[in-house]
Amino acid sequence: MMKTGAEILCECLLKEGVEVVFGFPGGVLLPLYDTFPKYPELRHILVRHEQGAAHAADAYARVTGKIGVCLATSGPGATNLVTGIANAYLDSAPMLAITGQVPTFFIGKDAFQEVDITGVTIPITKYNHLVLDAAELAEYIREAIYVAQSGRPGPVLLDIPRDVLQTKTDFVFPEKVDLPGYKPKLFGHPAQIKKASDLINTVERPVIIAGRGVNVSRAFAELKELAEKSQIPVVTTFLGIGCFPESHVLSYGWLGMHGMGYANKAIHHSDLVVAIGMRFDDRATGVVSAFAPQARIIHIDIDAAEIGKNLNADVPIVGDIKNVLQVLNKQITKREHVSWLSQLDEWRAIHPATEVRDHEGLLPQYIIRQIHEVTKGDTIIVTDVGQHQMWAGQYFFYDKPNSFVSSGGLGTMGFGLPASIGAKVGAPHETVWCICGDGGFQMTVQELATMVQENLDINIAVMNNGWLGMVRQWQELIYEKRYFGTQLYNPDFVKIAEAYGIKGVKVNKKIDVRPAIEKAMAHKGPFLIEFVVEPEENVYPFVPPGKTLVEFLEMPSPSGSLKK
Amino acid sequence: MTRKHILVALVQDKPGVLNRIASTLRRRNFNIESIAVGHIEIPHLSRMTITLEGDDAKVEQVRKQLDRVVEVIRISDITYENPVEREMAMIKVKASASTRSEIIQIVDIFRANIVDVSPDSLIIVAVGNQEKVETFIELLRGFGIRELSRTGTIALPRGGAGPLTIDESKPLRHVVEHVLTEEEENLPNW
Numbered sequence: 001m002m003k004t005g006a007e008i009l010c011e012c013l014l015k016e017g018v019e020v021v022f023g024f025p026g027g028v029l030l031p032l033y034d035t036f037p038k039y040p041e042l043r044h045i046l047v048r049h050e051q052g053a054a055h056a057a058d059a060y061a062r063v064t065g066k067i068g069v070c071l072a073t074s075g076p077g078a079t080n081l082v083t084g085i086a087n088a089y090l091d092s093a094p095m096l097a098i099t100g101q102v103p104t105f106f107i108g109k110d111a112f113q114e115v116d117i118t119g120v121t122i123p124i125t126k127y128n129h130l131v132l133d134a135a136e137l138a139e140y141i142r143e144a145i146y147v148a149q150s151g152r153p154g155p156v157l158l159d160i161p162r163d164v165l166q167t168k169t170d171f172v173f174p175e176k177v178d179l180p181g182y183k184p185k186l187f188g189h190p191a192q193i194k195k196a197s198d199l200i201n202t203v204e205r206p207v208i209i210a211g212r213g214v215n216v217s218r219a220f221a222e223l224k225e226l227a228e229k230s231q232i233p234v235v236t237t238f239l240g241i242g243c244f245p246e247s248h249v250l251s252y253g254w255l256g257m258h259g260m261g262y263a264n265k266a267i268h269h270s271d272l273v274v275a276i277g278m279r280f281d282d283r284a285t286g287v288v289s290a291f292a293p294q295a296r297i298i299h300i301d302i303d304a305a306e307i308g309k310n311l312n313a314d315v316p317i318v319g320d321i322k323n324v325l326q327v328l329n330k331q332i333t334k335r336e337h338v339s340w341l342s343q344l345d346e347w348r349a350i351h352p353a354t355e356v357r358d359h360e361g362l363l364p365q366y367i368i369r370q371i372h373e374v375t376k377g378d379t380i381i382v383t384d385v386g387q388h389q390m391w392a393g394q395y396f397f398y399d400k401p402n403s404f405v406s407s408g409g410l411g412t413m414g415f416g417l418p419a420s421i422g423a424k425v426g427a428p429h430e431t432v433w434c435i436c437g438d439g440g441f442q443m444t445v446q447e448l449a450t451m452v453q454e455n456l457d458i459n460i461a462v463m464n465n466g467w468l469g470m471v472r473q474w475q476e477l478i479y480e481k482r483y484f485g486t487q488l489y490n491p492d493f494v495k496i497a498e499a500y501g502i503k504g505v506k507v508n509k510k511i512d513v514r515p516a517i518e519k520a521m522a523h524k525g526p527f528l529i530e531f532v533v534e535p536e537e538n539v540y541p542f543v544p545p546g547k548t549l550v551e552f553l554e555m556p557s558p559s560g561s562l563k564k
Numbered sequence: 565m566t567r568k569h570i571l572v573a574l575v576q577d578k579p580g581v582l583n584r585i586a587s588t589l590r591r592r593n594f595n596i597e598s599i600a601v602g603h604i605e606i607p608h609l610s611r612m613t614i615t616l617e618g619d620d621a622k623v624e625q626v627r628k629q630l631d632r633v634v635e636v637i638r639i640s641d642i643t644y645e646n647p648v649e650r651e652m653a654m655i656k657v658k659a660s661a662s663t664r665s666e667i668i669q670i671v672d673i674f675r676a677n678i679v680d681v682s683p684d685s686l687i688i689v690a691v692g693n694q695e696k697v698e699t700f701i702e703l704l705r706g707f708g709i710r711e712l713s714r715t716g717t718i719a720l721p722r723g724g725a726g727p728l729t730i731d732e733s734k735p736l737r738h739v740v741e742h743v744l745t746e747e748e749e750n751l752p753n754w
């Protein structure tokens with residue numbers, strides 16, 4: 001059947017199960033925008049900045065497990081996507097970025113709004129292509145989506161010139177993907193799995209570190225079975241939060257720079273680390289040469305290039321986590337680690353990291369805990385980047401997979417607001433809370449308009465501490481309080497919300513926190529709460545840069561007693 | 565141990581592949597000593613030979629990262645497989661009536677060829693492993709080199725099937741419903 005490139009694009013997206021495109025138009029995309037109305041099943045959400053489209057697509061992918069699609073015009077539209085693509089790359093989110101390109105006869109001539117976006121995005125995409133022939137478009141879309149979603153997921157980009165969108169050509173949806181060089185290894189090597197089970201069956205102080213790979217592979221039941229059968233405590237990475245229920249007796253929080261002291265201690269003193277779908281990022285390991293010094297390491301990951309990259313593995317297993325754990329679980333024996341687990345419980349008692357201290361002023365930790373209590377934990381938490389992000393990780397307890405959406409690898413301020421849009425669009429029946437700092441909120445504040453236009457029921461909490469808090473904390477603790485460039489002049493956030501047509505309240509006192517949260521939840525449509533919080537609160541525990549995981553700083557002499 | 569490594573790769577003949585490979589190596593701070601690319605006996609496939617300096621573990625790490633590139637079908641480090649290595653150099657060297665015969669002697673010793681003669685210079689083609697080619701160039705330096713061009717190393721492992729040998733009985737196709745064969749599942753190491 002003869003179709004234009006734009007029609008082929010829409011048809012292919014629908015055939016691949018895509019329902020939503022987060023986009024922003026421009027000159028070279030006009031043929032596509034002229035075609036969209038013919039495909040009403042394909043929902044187009046108009047963002048206010050292309051970075052927002054990318055973050056929304058990224059978060060959509062994380063909560064649904066399906067590919068997120070973002071769309072931008074050539075030149076500045078395409079470059080505006082770059083941060084969002086990098087974010088998806090570092091956090092392994094399956095994303096298709098589509099960019100318009102100047103017509104083929106202009107390419108390479110510095111035409112108006114021409115940028116070599118495939119060149120720019122080589123290091124931050126799993127795969128990208130400039131499609132020069134409409135007849136090849138369907139094949140490239142199929143390949144790109146397949147690559148993005150399979151193996152270790154990641155962003156892919158297709159750059160499509162305007163004339164390719166307009167050209168009519170015979171359309172056949174390709175039955176197969178033909179990529180001889182791309183073979184994600186799905187099953188672990190049996191001999192390695194045997195070695196792993198031998199270790200698990202004999203060691204005394206094992207610990208599991210579960211990362212985002214468990215979420216990606218949806219290996220929740222398998223992870224639980226492994227932990228329960230062998231009685232292995234589970235620590236997650238920051239992005240692994242939620243892949244193992246935090247209310248489970250074997251859950252010991254998350255590791256790393258702001259991870260729980262007991263989690264870091266457990267790893268440091270363990271004799272076996274079972275690392276599952278994680279990549280020993282420097283924020284997670286502290287000084288890597290002193291990471292888990294007594295432990296042997298089993299490293300399970302679908303990406304062979306992660307194995308041995310930061311840390312040598314004694315037992316490397318390359319494969320899809322679900323498949324690997326299914327085989328592994330058959331080979332492990334029932335174990336008990338009574339003294340090891342009671343040691344961990346002891347550490348948990350000495351190093352409480354998730355208890356809100358008694359304090360007059362308004363603590364961000366208290367607010368997060370209140371959100372947990374009001375929602376009963378049944379909400380998706382989307383965060384921006386900074387102190388509030390760490391508190392959102394620490395003071396909320398996550399029992400549901402993929403209920404925590406945060407920018408881990410890239411640490412992108414401005415992620416929160418657009419990501420909450422993607423999360424809500426992907427999971428319309430879930431409550432969504434977006435936790436932002438006063439700094440990061442202003443980086444993508446314009447997406448408030450998108451929320452209103454799409455009438456998205458999103459609860460926004462802006463933690464107004466008047467500082468770029470996380471940087472201020474480093475200046476306080478590492479640069480002897482030499483504050484510079486971190487204090488914020490802020491607008492009235494409630495008035496900002498109102499200007500966009502969003503209801504909001506400002507909260508200064510503890511007693512007003514809960515009613516405000518309840519009001520936000522009761523309200524249909526977006527709602528913003530500006531919490532005016534303690535300005536110089538610090539995130540603890542804190543493993544200073546250059547230190548090992550057990551050299552964490554804790555809150556100095558508490559001004560009040562600790563309260564559950 | 566840091567030493568020269570030879571990586572050979574079979575890649576799909578598509579635009580951007582060389583870019584991606586170079587970009588990956590640059591990110592890991594490798595200096596590419598040489599890179600040689602050419603078509604092979606199977607249509608739409610090319611073979612690359614990359615030589616670079618590096619420590620074994622780091623090179624293995626980057627090899628795995630290069631293997632991630634979608635268009636890379638196979639990539640192997642053949643440094644320790646005693647490969648046959650060759651490169652070709654074309655050297656335009658000054659040659660006067662008085663130096664010409666001396667140059668010809670050197671050319672003979674190295675089994676190089678003179679491919680062009682003009683009144684005041686010669687173009688010489690030399691083939692050999694990197695060491696031989698470099699010694700040859702050193703010897704000619706004294707006469708005055710006007711232009712020099714080298715292809716970079718290409719290499720094949722000795723003996724039967726090499727790591728990039730394609731088994732013609734098995735199609736090089738990869739389809740969506742890819743099920744690992746027993747052989748693939750039992751790849752060495754992991």
Ligand SMILES: Cc1ncc(C[n+]2csc(CCOP(=O)(O)OP(=O)(O)O)c2C)c(N)n1
Pocket residue numbers: 384385386387388389411412413414436437438439440441463465467468469470471
């Ligand atoms: C785009 C971007 N720029 C700069 C940074 C560095 N950075 C990390 S946290 C932070 C402060 C964030 O401040 P705010 O949004 O107010 O959150 P808070 O830490 O106060 O909770 C900064 C500047 C970053 N992560 N991302």
Ligand SMILES: [Mg+2]
Pocket residue numbers: 386437438439463464465466467468469
């Ligand atoms: Mg702040």
